[in-house]
Every structure is written in C-alpha cells, then in structure tokens.
Amino acid sequence: MIAAIGIIFSMAVILMLFVINLWAVNRFTDERWERVKTKWQKKVFQIIMEEGRHETLSVPQGDALDFVDFLSELSRRLKGDAVGALSGIARPHLPKVAGSLKSSNPDRRAWAVRVLGTFGLPQYEKHLELALKDASPTVRMIAFHHLILKGRSGAVESLLESLPAFGKWNANILGTLIAQLGPSVIPVVRKKFSDPSVPAQSRTILAIALQRLNDPQAAASAADILKTPQSRNLHAACLRILSGVGIKDHLPLIRSICYSKDSTLRALAASALGRLGDTGDRNILQELLFDPSPWAALHAARGLKAMSALNILHGLANLDHPRKTLAKQILMEEGAR
Template sequence: MPASSTLSDPFIAAAVWAGLGALGLTLLLSLQIVAMRVRLRRRQAAEAVVLARWRPVLNAAVVGELPAEGSTGLPPMLPGDRLPFLRLWVHLQGSVRGEAGDTLNALARRLRLDEEALAMLARGPRTARLLAALVLGHLRERRAWPDLLELSSDADNTLSLTALWALVRIDPEAAADYLTPMFIEREDWALSHVAGILQQASAPAAAALARILPSLGEAKLPRALRIAEALRLSLPPSVLGAALASPAVPVVIAALRSVLTPETIGQVRTLLEHEDWQVRVQAARALGRVGERADAGRLAGLLGDPHWWVRYRAAEALRDLPALSRADLEALRASLTDRFAADILAQVMAEGSPA
C-alpha cells in the first residue's frame, strides 16, 4: 500500500503526529535539563570563587582576627558575592558561640549586610526571606522586628517558624510574651520545633506560661503543659497543683509529666490510686523523679496493678528513687509474694544494670 494512502487514514496519521510531538517534547525536555545542569555548574563555579575569596576572612573572624576598622584587609563585596557569603556566614553562626558569633556579626555590619538582609526580608523571594530572617536573627537586628512579626503569621510554616526563631533571638522577653500564646493555639506546630525556638527564652516563657495557664480552658491546657514539659520548666506549685486537681484526664496526665520538683508530691501520691491507668502511669513516673524513700511502699503497691504499663513504670520509679540502693531493691523483690510484681521488678533491675 502506498505511503500516502497509509497516512490518509486519520487514526494512523494521528498516531504519527502524536509520536512526532512526543519526540519533540522529549528533545525539548532533554535540552532544558542540559541547560539547567550547565547553569547549575556555572553557578556552583561562581560560588566557589566567591567562597575561596571570603572563607579565609570568615575563618579569621571566627578566631577573632578581624581586620581593624578602616583598614584595607577586606576584599570588595561584589554584587554576586552577597548570597554565597551570607549562606556561609549563617552556617558558621550555627556552629559557633560567644565571642566568635559577635565577631561574625561585626564583620557583617562592616560590610553593610544588615541593610542587605533588611531589604531581602521586606521584598525578596521566599528563599531570600528565609535567609534574611536567619541573618537578622543572628544579628539581633531590632529594626527587623515589624517585618518578622508579619512573617510569623505566614501560611508557610517554614517561613513563619524561622521568623519566630529570629524574634526570640532579637528580644527573648518580648518574643516569649508574643509567642507563647501563639504556640499554644497552633497545634499544627510540632512541640520539638516550639521547644527549639523557645529554648533561648526559657525563663520568659516560664513566666508567660504561669500567667496564661490559669485562664486556659481544658482544651488548651494539655498543649500548654506539654510545652512546659518540653522546655523542662518548673511551673509555680499553685499553677501545677490546679492542673493536677483537674477533672479532665488529659490535663492531669500533662500536669504529671511536668512535675519536676516535690512541692506537689502530696497530689502525685494521691493520683497513684486514680481510676484511669494512664494517670497511674504518669503518677508513678513523677514519683520516680521527686519521690522519697517513704514512697517505695506506695510504688511497690503498683507492681501488682492490672495494667502492665503501670507495673513497669512503678518498677522504673522504684529503681530511679535516689534514696533506694541496689540492696534495698533486692530485698524488696525478695519480699514480694506476687510473682508478676517480682518479675517486673527483676526485669527493670536487669535493664538498669551496667553491661
């Protein structure tokens, strides 16, 4: 059959044109990938040149060897140098402490990169704003406060959390007052992120939580108490005692997890007999942290609890009581008539023995 008659078939013609179109698109895509790789390599090569010029200066700043003000010891900051420089600067800031960080800050200000970061934060694309927030947080740049506050409510979680971190770096006390209620409301933010951000403002955050907790409803109290637990904050006994006395089981559980000091030990002892097994678990753990030698009998009573986790945590608490020696635990285990109680205590003692 002649080729012209074959192509006159509409289905065959459509298939041929579709194949040619797919081939053309494949070639275009391949060319685009090649072009992207070429651009990437060029950008990496250009950044390598920038870093080779600035890395010695930054490394010298880390060890306190910043050129004197007004000297010619610094290379010129070219327009293409700024972003690679700032990325390396932020990386170094994340790995140093104390005077080294202050010297890096002084270098950035001498190069007027604080002004550059403020402009990036106000008008830059997403990646530039992220970098700017990190830079301004390390610089503790107060002028960035309004823009960072606005960015902290952005729908993009990465942008908002980075802005919140920068706010804490700039002014821990003001940031704690602003952020703590927000962190309680935003349950979509992981507690690990919240704790990481508030770690540098733990004292102001503790004060803010102490003010906020008495006015919170039962729905929000567990989240607030978990934040206190993540930061290992010692809450005022009156605030913690009120949470321990709550009729809501989630609140009581969260409060027990926050018990770090013995002021509320009486309530903790009472909660060992709570009808909810999860409360008994947390009460046993809390008593292991703050209990006394006299609490050994109370915890031993839980070794026969119907729930395995209660027995296990009670055995752990007995092992962790600082007033009990290994010999005391051996004597207690030998005195137990309940086989399950003796077994769980023996298991926990074996787990805690040195290898």
C-alpha cells in the same frame, strides 16, 4: 532508660534543625560556592584576622544578597568572635535582606529570617517576631529557633503567642526551647500556662517548659488543670510537674489518678506518688505492680524503690508471677539493695 530517652530526644532536635536548614545548605552548589569564595573569602578573612580593624567591603548592589549568603554559610564554619566580625561585615546589607521578608517565595523568606537571626539581632528582633506569624511553618520555626538561640527573652510574649501556629510540632522540643530562655521568663510562661483560654496544646508546651525550669509555683496550676477534663498530653505534662515540684497537699489528687482509666496517667501518677507519698501509699503502688499496663507497673516498681520499700519488690521477685522479672530488674538497678 532516661539516658536512652535523652539520646532519642537530642536526635529529634538535631533532625528537626537539619530539616529546617537543609534548604539553606542546598542553595550553595559547589560551583557557586567556589565562585563566591574566590571573590570574597580572602578579603573577609583579612578583616576577621586583623583585630580592631573595621572595614566596609565595597559590594556591588547586585551582589549584596549573594555576598551575605556567603557570610551566612561561612558563619556555620566559624565560632566566637569570628562570627561577631561577620555580623559587622554583613550589617550594611541587612536592610536589603529584610526586604526579602516580603517575598512570595517561602524559601526566600526563610533565608531572610535565618540571616537576620544570625547577624541582625537585636536590631531586627521585631522582624523575627513578625515572622512568627508567617504562613510558612518553616519560616515560623526558624524565627522561633533564632529568637531563643540568641536569648531574646524580651520576645517571649510573641514567642508564646505564636505557639498555636505550630500545630502538631513536637511539644517536648518546643517546651525545651522555651526553657532555654532561662528563669527570667518563668512568670510570663506561668501566667500563660494558668490561662484556661490558652489552647491545650500550647499549655502542654508551657507545662514542659516550666517542668524543665523546675518552677515550684507551677505546681498549683498543674493541680488545678488535673482536676478538670483536658487532653491526655496536658494532664501528663502536669503530672510531671507535680512529680518534680509537687507538695504533700497534692497527694490526694495524685492518689486518685493512680486509678485513672488511662494507663499513661496511672504510670505518671505512680512516679509522682513514689516521690511524694508516705508509708501508707506503698499499698497503692503495690497494687499497681500488677497493673495490666507494663508501663504503669514499671513506674510503680520505681516508686516503691524511691520509697525504700524494697521488701515488696523482693517478695514479688520470689513469686512465680510474670512481673517477677520486672521486680528483679528494678532491684538490680543502681541504688537498689
């Protein structure tokens, strides 16, 4: 199940990035690519292949953007030091690329952000931070992606401030992207997560990032949020934090959520209880085995397995009950004996 979710999530990320960059790929018709390649490829590869050689190609002003466009497309096909060499070749022309950020055409602005993100960091970091406020969601996402891709943790404040602008973008993707900046951003992310004035959708994204970063100090804020009326998605993200880094002090809260009217929250609370609970909590999980929600029952069964209460699962497996199949499934999973 976890592996399948991981595959689906990875596919979603790949699809998102594919859609974001599709316009850039379509800029190059076969005819145009061949024309530009014929004109510049040999000279560019000579510079790349001759180690230590630093040469500025003489490019007519009217061809500068096409030339950088060619380098940008070429960077997709190269790796490592070769991409670094392309950055050096592109550098003299980046001021003209930056001028395209003022274009009224969102596709043109998106192109400029992608080129500056590929070749212009950290020099053009502030330009990408400003692009996080662009009217076009595509421009915003490309800027967001490149700042994180290049590990620009110094831009984290701007990245977090931009979250409300992403509206209904997938919170799991955004949270995972933020987590890729690494542990150094945890204090800033945690502070923002704890701020009640931050919109619920943004706090959900921040909770996902903190969960991915396994921040133990996020548990206290997650517990506080769970005690107040909030969106289901935010409560769910907070329960996932408690499941990973919660402590025994959080058990009374988790137990109470096991009786929530929301089946998703009951399921996640059962999972957290299975990780943190004591022997007395087996009764709660046993009740949840018969929950109307199959999802809650599944998490309860896995919680019992985590608590080594396999006797309860064996008992259910031997009953003439619709959930006997679930009990058998959990008992057959790796590690259940």
